[in-house]
Amino acid sequence: MTIHIIPEWHDNAMRVPEFDDSLHQTQLFLSQGQDVILTIxxxxxxxxxxxxxxxxxxxxxxSVYDVLQRVRLTDDRPVAITDFTWPQQAQFIYLPDRILVQVEDVQYATVWLDQAWQARIVAIDLWSAAGRTQQLLVDYRGFISRVTTFDTQGEVVRRDYLTPSGAVAVQETGDSGAVTTQQVWTTQTHFKNMAELVAVALSQHLASMPATDYIIMAQSQRATFLVNQVAPQQPVILSYQSQRTDPQLAQALLLHISGTVAYAVTDTQAQYDKIVAQLANPDELAVIPPYPVIATMQPSAQQPVVLIYWVAPSLEQADFEAVQAAMISQPEAIVFIETDQAHTAFDALIREASQTATNEHGLVDRASQEAYQGRFQFLPPQSEAKRLQYMSTARVLLDLGSAPDQFMQAAALTYGVPQINQTATPYVLPEKNGQIVTDQLSLVVALQHYLLAPQPNQLVRETAHELAQAHSDEYLWIKWQQVFNKIKQQRASS
Known part of the structure; x- marks a missing residue:
């Protein structure tokens, strides 16, 4: 059995996807020795x-674009600034994330460097007196993969998708989206848009695969279009992840399963409850979390800093003041608040509270005020790796959202960190590895309990280990096998 996973990564052309169901499903299946084809x-x-x-x-x-652009290269080949031809008078100004190219003190080009691997060139913008004229995207295998041409108003005129030799393989018109292409596997050279061309190429590919394979497709409006256009012979499983489906639900977009889809999975019970009402057959939807928990029972050392990690997509003043009150009982406690919300008002609350912060002698001075302010650290949304790093040293995970962050809850189980939530989830057994709070007073009590509790907290760690078994990669694989078996039964009876 081969599993074909079709991600929804169109927003990740220049960055690595994070907290993505397709990515973690691929990792899970590979860990279980399964054959996986990432169908890009x-x-x-x-x-x-x-x-x-x-x-x-x-x-x-x-990769469909490798087919369209006739790319057979596989080796990673970073390009250098010297691999391009520049005007003789060009001057190069090196910055951390880009190289500015000037000719006679006029901007000629901006060479963009990869954020993770600073030496790698990923794109080049070309400029004239009227503004940006073209953008060249560099493929990791060492060639210009796409050239976007702009008019004087900055609007896209066309996009040319190139072969490694530099020939135009596909041309996409900017205003209408119409596509012109020359392919050996189809006689059609004109398409209404790129989505239609991708559908034809995907159909050709899946037609050559065994009908007994499985397709797991990240659910989206584009996925619905592709499923209906391609109608694969393989059974299709839609993967509904909250971060994609919530925006669709907010716009009242139907999330129905068409007749060509065999089954569906979603990431949480809360999401299941939202989606199941739209399905003709609720038995064709299962809850399978994308993030497996790898439990560790290794004893953790006493941490010199008592760290509260607070996941807060939205911040409420009453909750913030409750956390401030709880931290009075533990002078060594600091809180990292991960949020993309503006926190100017909360900075003002911190400064106001610092006016009465005393030092070890009971006196208020500048050092005591700065020390108090330093106990509250705001962080922008973090990567998976950074979050795991923080959780490995955290005393408590705080998440007061209506839908607690599933990745962080799994990470808390991994490291035996207690959790405080307002919403019950399968990741917390109240009074054992966490608390479900209902108001600010119960929040203060619960937070003080964990800030003052001895480390390591044996009950928390034992409960986390127990819950981890129900979210391990082996357990999640069993749930996927149940889905595959149900599809086999459907096909056998049809």
Missing amino acids: IDFLPNLNQVMLKNNLTAADVW
């Missing part, structure tokens, strides 16, 4: 970073 329908000139950073190199890859 997105233009991803940085695909090697996705594969390397997430340990996916054991998976085979089929």
Whole structure:
């Protein structure tokens, strides 16, 4: 059995996807010795970073744009600034994330460097007196993969997708999206848009695969279009992840399963409850979390700093003041608040509270005020690796959202960290490895309990280990096998 996973990575052309169901499903299946083909329908000139950073190199890859652009190269080949031809008078100004190219003190080009691997060139913007004229995207295998041409108003005129030799393989018109192409596997040269061309190429590919394989497709409006256009012979499983489906639900977009889809999975019970009402057959939807828990029972050393990690997509003043009150009982406690919300108002609360912060002698001075302010650290949204790093040293995970962050809850189980939530989830057994709070007073009490509790907390760690068994990679694989078996039964009875 081969599993074809079709991610929804169109927003990741220049960055590595994070907290993505397709990515973690691929990791899970590979860990269980399954044959996986990542079927890439997105233009991803940085695909090697996705594969390397997430340990996916054991998976085979089929890329529709490699087919369209006739790319057979496989080796990683970074290009250098000297691989391009520049005007003789060009001057190069090196900055951390880019190289500015000037000719006679006029901007000629901006060479963009990869954020993770600073020496790698990923794109080049060309400029004239009227503004940006073209953008060149560099494929990780060492060639210009796409050239976007702009008019004087900065609007896209066309996009040319190139072969490694520099020939135009596909041309996409900027205003209408119409596509012109020359392919050996189809006589059609004109398509209404790129999605239609991708659908034809994907259909050709899947037609050559065994009908007994499985397709797991990240659910989206584009996925619905592709399923209906391609109608694969293989059973299709849609993967509904909250971060994709919530925006669709907010716009009242139907998430129905068409007749060509055999089954569906979603990431949480809360998401299941939202989606199941739209399905004709609720028995064709299962809850399978994308993030397995790897439990560790190794004893943790006493941490010199008492760290509260607070995941807060939205911050409420009453909750913030409750956390401030709880921290009075533990002078060594600091809180890292991960949020993309503006926190100017909360900075003012911190400064106000610092006016009465005393030192060890009971006096208020500048040092005591700065020390108090330093106990509250705001962080922008973090990567998976950074979050795991923070959780490995955290005393308590705080998440007061209506839908607690599933990745962080799994990470808390991994490291035996207690959790405080407002919403019950399968990741917390109240009074054992966490608390479900209902108001600010119960929040203060629960937080003080964990700030003052001895480390390591044996009950928390034992409960976390117990819950981890129900979220391990082996357990999640069993749930996937149950889905595959149900599909086999459906097909046998039809």
